[in-house]
Amino acid sequence: MQRTQQQKRQRIHLRIRKKVNGTPERPRLTVFRSNKAIYCQVIDDLKGHTIAAANSLESAIPAGVNKTERAKAVGKLIADKAKAAGIESVVFDRGGYLYHGRVKALAEGAREGGLQF
Numbered sequence: 001m002q003r004t005q006q007q008k009r010q011r012i013h014l015r016i017r018k019k020v021n022g023t024p025e026r027p028r029l030t031v032f033r034s035n036k037a038i039y040c041q042v043i044d045d046l047k048g049h050t051i052a053a054a055n056s057l058e059s060a061i062p063a064g065v066n067k068t069e070r071a072k073a074v075g076k077l078i079a080d081k082a083k084a085a086g087i088e089s090v091v092f093d094r095g096g097y098l099y100h101g102r103v104k105a106l107a108e109g110a111r112e113g114g115l116q117f
Helices: 005-017 067-084 102-112
Strands: 028-033 038-044 049-055 091-093
Touching: 028 102, 038 067, 038 102, 049 067, 067 102
Parallel strands: 028 091
Antiparallel strands: 028 038, 038 049
16 A cells, blocks of 8 residues: 555654654754645653744744745744743754755754754
8 A cells, every 4th residue: 555645754753753852951843844834843842842833824934935935934933932941952853854945944044043953
């Protein structure tokens, strides 16, 4: 039976999650990408709490630019929110997506915003 693209990504994501854990000192920055938007969260896995979240649908993100530039702006926004919550360093969880395009742009934006991976 042929697996769908979403099922393949889910299997890769579960394989990554076996190795990547977020702690209170170094939480996990996770990414979800849809066709229209990109979402990210900073998560403390020990408590199961989301510390900060950002997405490309927020009003702070410019609307007239392409999706890659919006992803970079989301990265900078999540870095600002994480720093406001006292987070300096995170573990990056690409969510089963390739580290390319919008996912890479989000990571670079977060690094420019001051987060360390």
